[in-house]
Structures are given as structure tokens and as C-alpha cells.
Amino acid sequence: MITCLLEDFLGIKIVITGDDLTKGKYRSIIILNHRTRLDWMYIWMLHSRFQLLEQLKIVMKASLKHVPGIGWACQHAGYLFLQRDWEKDQQRIKNIIGYYKSCQSPLSLLIFPEGTNLTNETKIRSNNYALKQTTYNKPYDYCLHPRVTGFTYLLNTMRSNDMIDTVDDVTIGYEGKFPITEIDLLKGYFPKVVHFHIKRYNINDLPQEDEKIAQWLQKCWDDKENQLKEFYIKNQFDTPSKRFNNEQVESNVRFRRRLALFLWIIFILFCLYIPFGVGNKRRTQGVMQIFVRTLDDRTLTLNVQPEDTINEIKEIVEQREGIPSEEQRLTLGGISLDDELTLNECRVEEESTLYVLLDLEGGGKKRKKKSYNTPKKNKHKHKKVKLAVLKYYKVEDTGKIRRLRRECQSKQCGAGVFMAAHHDRNYCGKCAVTYMFTKREEEE
Known part of the structure; x- marks a missing residue:
């Protein structure tokens, strides 16, 4: 799809020189100079010529996998994302190569040994970095000096897993004004022609030692x-x-x-038809979709006419759920719906939700509040009296103190428990013994 946009809509031409990649689907590492941030996109145009797109994987920065759309697609395609932390990346490379091996399919792994794209700032940093290396030859103007550690480890890992046949050295160049970043792409800067020069090396022709591999890669970049x-x-x-x-x-x-x-257009039209076309078709036919929430908290989807009555909806629910229609009560927004009214009259709209409830048994009229004629008697409040115990005793003329309360004679109470004195009886509040008398002596 992207190659179609680049070539058919934007009119970008492609020129390929050097070795022919059509001679068999070899397992390979592709090394490419990183002129712009979009070089990896143009490599799809190259591989589409040789029917190698299905086996192409690209080594990219880890931050790119979070880009909406294209980043998710690259993750799904199994691209290798590195974090520029050698300890983590080393383990990541080992794991992903093991995964590629388990797939048992030819692999073309594209890597940018320069690590980043060419700009004025990166060119200065790259030349300063190369000055510190023992293999430094000269400063570069059209590419950056390669970082050999990652490439060497990747090559040896694929070689030890018997997953590589060739190393394809690809050089990319652009005619006309070309985009360096995604912003330039949005401004409409597109190359007129993209040139690829290919040089294929057999893996058996490459050295085994890490130092010699680094020298070989440095020579490729000099070329x-x-x-x-x-x-x-x-x-x-x-x-x-x-x-x-x-x-x-x-x-x-x-x-x-x-x-x-063509297939993408069909797919997009189909995706647009599902939410919009079907709904419009249903509306033009006078059919609307409503939802009914049942007693067990399940949702029924019903296609009904606005002229259908509530009673007809109850009959549909009875067929689906087995709840007798006469026992159902349908509500909308907490309001019960009358059986004789239509959905239109009840203001039931498209995708409204009705709730099925059961009629409550009983529930008579509310009892009328009783009115009292006599005023309410206030509750007796106990008054606090100082030395109230003195009223239970009387001092006679002789100076003798007489107790005015009778002791309870019950064995359950015993001495010290006094009975309450009423006008016609004495009552023990502890054991409920009562002494009745017809005439109370004034003094006793």
C-alpha cells in the first residue's frame, strides 16, 4: 500500500544498479547508509521488485514502535527495536534471532550501522567519534561512520544460528529535493528518483574475527x-x-x-458501510433498534417499528425469555409504559433501553393518618429532691424512728428490699409480690 502511494500517487521513480537480487531468496543482512529518516520506507520499493517484502525485517529505534498506526504495524510484523542500551539490546538481539529461527522462513534483516540519519550535527559528531578510533581513515561528508559493535554481534549471532547466506551492501541516493524528516514529507518534499546500488557478499567470504569484521565494514563505508x-x-x-x-x-x-x-479501497468502504450504511438503511425502512434489559441483567436487541405497542414488545419478550406478558412491566427512565401506547407515543427513540420489571403483589392504599382529639400526655420527668430518702421514715413523739415502707417477706428478696406503697396495695418491684387491703391504716 505504501509503495503504491509513493510510486503511483507521488510519482517517485526507482533505479536499481549492481548485483541482481532475483537469484533465489537468500537469508541475508542488508546494510544501508542512513541519509534520511525515511530510508527504511523506500527500501520497500526495492524489495517489492524482487518479491522479498514478506521476509524483510528492519532494525529500528525503540521509540518508533509507539507511533500510532505505522509503529503498531511494525511491531506486528516482528521488526527489531533497539533502545541504544548495549546490555539490553544484546539480549534483545539474541532473543529476536531465536524467534526468527523458530519461524523457519527466509529472513532479510535491514540494519543501519550508522545508528542515525545524516544531518550537519550528526556529521560533526560522527567525525569526532571516528577521530578517537584506531581505524579512522578520513572524515565523511555523504554518510556517517558506522558503529561496528552492534553489526558484529548481529552477524555472529545469525551465523552461529545458521540463519544467513549473504550480506547485501545497499547504497541509497536521491535525485531532486528530498525529505530529511517527517515534517519535510508533510511540506511536500519528495525525491524525483531514488537510486539503489547493490553489492552482494557471500557469508563465507566474510572474516570470522570481530576485529576483521569491523575493518571490513569500515572499508564498505569508505567505498x-x-x-x-x-x-x-x-x-x-x-x-x-x-x-x-x-x-x-x-x-x-x-x-x-x-x-x-483496490483491495484497501474495498476494505475501507466496507468498514464505513458497517456503522453508517446499515444504520441509514434501517432508518429508511422505518425500523429502529432498541434494547431491553431483562430480570437477570441480560440485554435483548430488538428491531421494531415505531408504531409497535408496548404490549407487542411484551409479547416479544415473552417469546424470548418466557416471562408472561401480563406479569411484565416495562419502564423507560423509571416511568412505567402503558400497554396500549405505541413506542412513538412513549417517546422511545433509536437505541433506547427499556427495563423489564415484575408487578408487585399487594401494595394497597396508604393508611390514612389517625387524628387524635385529646392532647398528648407529656412523659413524667423525675424531679431531683435532696435527701429524698427521709420521706421513707417518720420520727415519733417518743423520739423513735419508724420505717414507712414494708419489707418484702419473700425469700427471693429478703431484708433491705422495700415494697412500693399504693393506696390499696403494697407491691414489690423485684419479685412482684402484692399485698392487697381494703382499708389502709393511716399510720401503720
């Missing part, structure tokens, strides 16, 4: 610097006779691009 210097003078890598020019391949690629575009 790239010379090639790019010449390219930006002549706007070509090789003579026209050495260009890859297969009309049959171009025709097949063009057909696959346009077929992919």
Missing part, C-alpha cells in the same frame, strides 16, 4: 563515501547498461500495487 560523492555529481551510480531493467518485473509489481490499492 560508500566515494560512491555517493560521485553520485551527487552525476546523479547515477553506474552506467545505464548495468541498471536493473526488467519490464516483466515492473509490470508485475505495478499490477500488485494497484491490486493492493
